Amino acid sequence: MLTDISTPGTWGLETAVLWPAGPDLVGREQELPAVEGRLLAPSARLISLTGPGGVGKSRLAAEASRAVSGEFPRGVRVVDVAACRTAGAAVAVVEQAVADLGGHGRGLLGLDGIEHRTRDLAPLITGLLALDAGLTVLATGQEALRVYGERVVPVGPLTPPGPLVGPEVADVQDNPAVLLFTRRAHEVDPGFTLTPENVDAVVDVCNVLEGVPLALELAATRLRLFPLAELRSWVRRGGDSHLTGPPGTPERQRSLSAVAEWSCRGLTPDQRYLLARLSIFEGATLATAEKVSPLSAAGTAEAIEVLLDRNLLRLAEPPRAEGRLMMPRIVRAWGRGVLEQDGVAGEAGESHARHFGELMRTIEGRFTGTEQQRWLRVAGLEHDNILTALAHFRSTGDLEAQAALLVACRRPWLIRGELRAGLELFDRTAAALAGDDSERALHLRARLCTGAGFLSSAAGDPDGAVHRHRRAVAIYRHLRDAQHGARASARLGRALIHSGDRETGQSLLAAARSTLEWLGDTTGSAEAAAGLAEASLDAGAFAEAGPLLQRAIGIYRQQGEIRGLAQTLLLGARLATLTGDRPAAYAAVRESLRLLDSIDDRTELPGALAAFALLTLDDAGQSQRAARLLAAADTMCRRAGMHRPRVLPDRFDTAVATLRRRLGPAVFPGVWADGVRAQPATTVAEALAVAEPSRVRERPEAESLTPRQLQVALNVAEGLTNRQIAEQLSIAEWTVVNHLRQVMRKLGCTSRVQVAWAVGRRQ
Numbered sequence: 001m002l003t004d005i006s007t008p009g010t011w012g013l014e015t016a017v018l019w020p021a022g023p024d025l026v027g028r029e030q031e032l033p034a035v036e037g038r039l040l041a042p043s044a045r046l047i048s049l050t051g052p053g054g055v056g057k058s059r060l061a062a063e064a065s066r067a068v069s070g071e072f073p074r075g076v077r078v079v080d081v082a083a084c085r086t087a088g089a090a091v092a093v094v095e096q097a098v099a100d101l102g103g104h105g106r107g108l109l110g111l112d113g114i115e116h117r118t119r120d121l122a123p124l125i126t127g128l129l130a131l132d133a134g135l136t137v138l139a140t141g142q143e144a145l146r147v148y149g150e151r152v153v154p155v156g157p158l159t160p161p162g163p164l165v166g167p168e169v170a171d172v173q174d175n176p177a178v179l180l181f182t183r184r185a186h187e188v189d190p191g192f193t194l195t196p197e198n199v200d201a202v203v204d205v206c207n208v209l210e211g212v213p214l215a216l217e218l219a220a221t222r223l224r225l226f227p228l229a230e231l232r233s234w235v236r237r238g239g240d241s242h243l244t245g246p247p248g249t250p251e252r253q254r255s256l257s258a259v260a261e262w263s264c265r266g267l268t269p270d271q272r273y274l275l276a277r278l279s280i281f282e283g284a285t286l287a288t289a290e291k292v293s294p295l296s297a298a299g300t301a302e303a304i305e306v307l308l309d310r311n312l313l314r315l316a317e318p319p320r321a322e323g324r325l326m327m328p329r330i331v332r333a334w335g336r337g338v339l340e341q342d343g344v345a346g347e348a349g350e351s352h353a354r355h356f357g358e359l360m361r362t363i364e365g366r367f368t369g370t371e372q373q374r375w376l377r378v379a380g381l382e383h384d385n386i387l388t389a390l391a392h393f394r395s396t397g398d399l400e401a402q403a404a405l406l407v408a409c410r411r412p413w414l415i416r417g418e419l420r421a422g423l424e425l426f427d428r429t430a431a432a433l434a435g436d437d438s439e440r441a442l443h444l445r446a447r448l449c450t451g452a453g454f455l456s457s458a459a460g461d462p463d464g465a466v467h468r469h470r471r472a473v474a475i476y477r478h479l480r481d482a483q484h485g486a487r488a489s490a491r492l493g494r495a496l497i498h499s500g501d502r503e504t505g506q507s508l509l510a511a512a513r514s515t516l517e518w519l520g521d522t523t524g525s526a527e528a529a530a531g532l533a534e535a536s537l538d539a540g541a542f543a544e545a546g547p548l549l550q551r552a553i554g555i556y557r558q559q560g561e562i563r564g565l566a567q568t569l570l571l572g573a574r575l576a577t578l579t580g581d582r583p584a585a586y587a588a589v590r591e592s593l594r595l596l597d598s599i600d601d602r603t604e605l606p607g608a609l610a611a612f613a614l615l616t617l618d619d620a621g622q623s624q625r626a627a628r629l630l631a632a633a634d635t636m637c638r639r640a641g642m643h644r645p646r647v648l649p650d651r652f653d654t655a656v657a658t659l660r661r662r663l664g665p666a667v668f669p670g671v672w673a674d675g676v677r678a679q680p681a682t683t684v685a686e687a688l689a690v691a692e693p694s695r696v697r698e699r700p701e702a703e704s705l706t707p708r709q710l711q712v713a714l715n716v717a718e719g720l721t722n723r724q725i726a727e728q729l730s731i732a733e734w735t736v737v738n739h740l741r742q743v744m745r746k747l748g749c750t751s752r753v754q755v756a757w758a759v760g761r762r763q
Helices: 031-040 057-071 087-101 118-131 176-188 199-208 213-224 228-236 256-263 269-278 286-292 297-309 329-341 345-366 372-381 383-396 399-408 410-416 419-432 439-458 462-479 482-499 502-519 522-539 542-559 562-578 582-598 605-616 623-640 652-663 668-677 680-688 693-697 707-717 722-729 733-747 752-762
Strands: 046-050 076-080 107-112 135-141 150-154 314-316 324-326
Touching: 031 046, 031 057, 031 135, 031 150, 046 057, 057 076, 057 107, 057 135, 076 087, 087 107, 087 118, 107 118, 118 135, 176 199, 176 213, 199 213, 199 228, 213 228, 213 256, 256 329, 269 286, 269 297, 269 329, 286 297, 286 345, 329 345, 345 372, 345 383, 345 399, 372 383, 372 410, 383 399, 399 410, 399 419, 399 439, 410 419, 410 439, 419 439, 439 462, 439 482, 462 482, 482 502, 482 522, 502 522, 522 542, 522 562, 542 562, 562 582, 562 605, 582 605, 582 680, 605 623, 605 652, 605 680, 623 652, 623 668, 623 680, 652 668, 707 722, 707 733, 722 733, 733 752
Parallel strands: 046 135, 046 150, 076 107, 107 135
Antiparallel strands: 314 324
8 A cells, every 4th residue: 555656656556557657747737836846845744635536636646746756865655545445554554654754854645545534544644743843744635634734735627628619729729628638539549639620529528528637538548439529429418427447547536437436435314415416406506505405504504514625516606696516527427326316316307497497487577677787697607507497397398387487588598699599499399389379378489489589680580580579479469468569569570670671660660669658668669769760770861760769778778778778879879970970989889888798798799899890990000909809799699609790781891801901911810819719808898998089089199108108108008006117117106107197198098907908009
């Protein structure tokens, strides 16, 4: 159970090869120096590498130990604690390892796989460190020893590339998860390389396997037998749980299911039950965990703490949202297997589905109004759980529950850009309900048709939207529902206008608007007014469009209807552009961008970004920014399965061609690639940081910064504070403040962020 790694050998038992001899450590460029640094620091006596099973804690510890072994004159001794069958054996072999170090000076004791022996080893290690001032301990395990002075180093999975649309080799070849998979695949098949033809499949495999090194390596070995496309499909179906490694590896690491079984060993019945119940969830809040737990609130909190300590759960904290309990993929598969073994999988799935059906019906009415950002964010975080619930209802044949959950998802899915999958589900469910003529089923069918119409319209399929909205109109007419029928008619009218039948569309919109106003449905009448305004703009009737837009904008502001207001403001920007009022157009697009960004919109936002880019197209120094914004808009559309933005028709492709010529072949591709890679929030921030062109034109001295002012501005662009700039330039801080005021006045900026963007544009 001992090995001296200062001589050729392996981490763990002398008789077992845990990893190939001399493996390259991939993706740990930051962790490895950090561990080495702690081992070299005399003050760090006990270092524990903790993390989920399969992330490579042992390999990282072995590599770090080898690198610093020369600094430990007494030698390095390593114990494979996991191989010890009893607590007494573990204690005895650790004591023997320390005795074998002998001598004077520093010695390093490695403890591999301590997760099931922490209670037994903690007092022993505490005593050994107290007695031997030269002893340093490096431990690995899924939980820490939790003794005084322990330095815990969390080790997580490699960062996967994340969801990408049309990934290119250059974008992902240096990603640690992709790099590890491709290297191991090349070892299996020397002809394997990352190519434009296979990069999408490689990215998908790395994402599905969550960047877990053991899972990636085991998956790569399967390429001996199967092509990558088949491996990808197999992994997506969950087959990776049974991936097996070389026979020489310890039993606990021979497959992913074995890793999970080992990780969950020793749980109490209640902890086991809670973990299995949570495995149904694709992330759960603490409140949800309490609902499914067999324990009291206090007992549940204690059990969750144990599961967190053992890295069977982790607590994710999304921005501006409640913390969520997340589970590694391999543990989730184990938990679902437990539910199957216990014969409660069906009941657990039903409980999960009902929970999210009730949640979405409860919050559906809150997707507008003062708290809509919060509840839209909740719906977005629960997206995967909702898909699981829908699949359960579909498998049990509960069409009504499936339809009710789907219609509650219409607005968040539209905002998130879940167009293709959403459209298929809405259509399929509406078709399945066609044989049920009960009033409840008819209402659900009408709402499903309406939702599908919205999704079709957002995807750029006006004919499909016409077809689906027409069905909704017919159903509401049959139900004699005047209000919803008028809203459906307004939506049909707008879809008809987009499909080219402006006359019929305007007629339907005008009639629907009159009905909705008579019924007191101000939000519905605003939607109809905006549709009529768009038709007037298409026809060049600017005088008619203006009052309609003002009416719709006023109602949307009063009602707090963020998305409708943002859409209508874009129409207002289009009217202002066509009538030559550029300041008004800028103001409208800026407000639209802020509103859409506040609800994380991904279907209207591309149009707003494109509109802003087209406005800046003719402004001096804005060509690169315009290209980035158009690239970001185009990428968002492709990611959501939409056509290019409809804002300012026919100008998108012309603008791209103009920018390609203006920037030239040496600059344009790089700028466009920057826009493709940019995150939506970053892109919006860049657009909003631009100083209004009218203000810059009013100040011809904008290009006449003094050398000192330019130095200050450049330092601001690098993120330095006033004090840091003063130290950098050896001037007083108040002098920096005065220079910065002059810079902002000359550049027409109102913030440091705008100064940073303006200076970046001038370089």
